[in-house]
Amino acid sequence: MRFFRGGLAMALLGAAVCGCAVTDWAVRQRLGEAAPVATATPAPTAKDAKDAELPADARELYLESLRQQALQPTVHLVHEYYRQKKFYPGGSRSVVVSRFDYGTKAVHLENSQVTVAGGKTWTAWSTWCLDGSEDWFWTREVGWSLRSSSGCPSLPSQAWLNDGLGVGGLTEEQADVFVGKLREWTGLITARGMSVVKRDGKPYVRLEIRVRPVRFGGGRPVGAGLYHDAFKHTELDGIAHPYGLLAGGGSAMDIVRYIDPETRLPVYSETRETGSGAWRMHRVEYEFGRPVGESARPAKPGIARLRWQPEGAVM
Template sequence: MRFFRAGLAVALLAAVCGCAVTGSGERPKAAETTDATEPSAKGAKEPIDARELYLESLKQQALQPSINLVHEYYRQEKFYPEGSRDVVVSGFDYRTKNVRLERSQVIVADGKTSTAWGTWCLGRSEDWFYSSGVRRPWEKRSTTCPSLTDQTWLNDGLGVGGLTAQQADAFVGYLGDLKGFINAGGMSSVTRNGKPYVRLEIKVKPVKLAGGGRPVGADLYQDAFKYTELDSLTHPYGYLASGGSALDIVRYIDPETRLPVYSETLETGGGVWKMHRVEYEFGRPVTKSTLPAAEPPIARLTWQPESKSGSQ
């Protein structure tokens, strides 16, 4: 199995051999969707394209028992990529339910960056920070942290973790069976800090389901989760988009593990524009943090935004 996975990693990179393999700080050139094949242990052919690799990465993500994330979320295009935004540091262990959730509303005005408010989960209590000074710097607001709304930040807003192989197949299989929903874009290779990655471009398009009605977009991820037969309130699971939205996803994959390391998800449709940037880390325990004495620090992603010159 280890030999096969190494061979698959090579094949993934070979699949994009017509694209630039660049160093850190250089933007990879996007390619047309490319097919490649890698013989399996039984001599069968395994097709590799952007869509299939995206679904495979969702499955591998779903099988992970814990996850640590850093998020940036932009609600208006004029602020992207370095303006006002939500910044979230989160971690979740699906076995123990240990949680880390630190969310801040960052404001950039007149060249100055500050935190308007922040929430901090310590155990199951939630502390709030306000920069206005109207209230004390930190105060307890809840003993049920994270809130139902904030559970969305415990994963990347589309994927999930902590599933069995059967549950992961059900979740990803439903999404893969939806004709025209998940569509392949470009696939290219890139090297960052000496390590190769595969860069995927995926377009999620609203589709009409049997019976008619309005096309359904991101909401279908929630429908897919239902096939795991888990309770989304206790597992937990939530998607971060409007139900009918289209999504443009750029996702960087480790070719050896087929897990995501960085992604950008642009939500559009009906006048909506929202950008969600995420860095992933798997295999590390969920670490606890201490409540800052005053204003919370502003977390930074190490990957540069796609729209910024010099991005990966």
């Protein structure tokens, strides 16, 4: 099912929403401390959806947002990744800033391990990846040191170049294949809810999506891993065209995803992963279309802050 461009925007007062993230360290730190919480309004009704040429179906809008994301040539992201529930939100976490151009393969990747203990927050270590070289920063060492000159980004790090589930740089046909396979697997992706929210006076669509493992024949149930299988159906090489999961293949996921009604692209998401007794939380802010560019490496790594507030108990 395909959405007509602008239909959802008509349903949301015809607003043209930017949805751009701020990537400057200083600005992000200021905004991260003062960003308002989004407030919800009632979910669209079936009549609203019909008038907007949009099905009242969060699942379809989620899949369409994945398709629009897959068509983007460049993506800029800010990630927070929590490995233990007791730290979420605001505790010890990985903080990653990534910028990637699928056409030129230009990459910028800042990966930091942030530790919070005893009322103090510091960067335990950080890596800075640009133009094929990777520098490391350790709290107990003075300054940065070159640790690698050819493996940047490493294969495990490639998952940070997108949001750990989606992909970019696809053709229309490839995007249709990727999303079509996800749509085809009955029971994998279901909708939990859809509502319109306003943040800083701008409307967004808040989706609640549930991903649950499905079983094929006598095999083990597969959840998040089916996103990787869907990518394989594009017949692209997941190394040459970087693609990686930030979830276990058998994991279930609960996703909250905010969509720009004009572009149908994501602006913010939270993904809670559960599987084999594990708990993981991945927060992401998105920006699309801007060149990767170059950034001067700071003398000491900062800690990027997301402008969107965490969902907290809602998840």
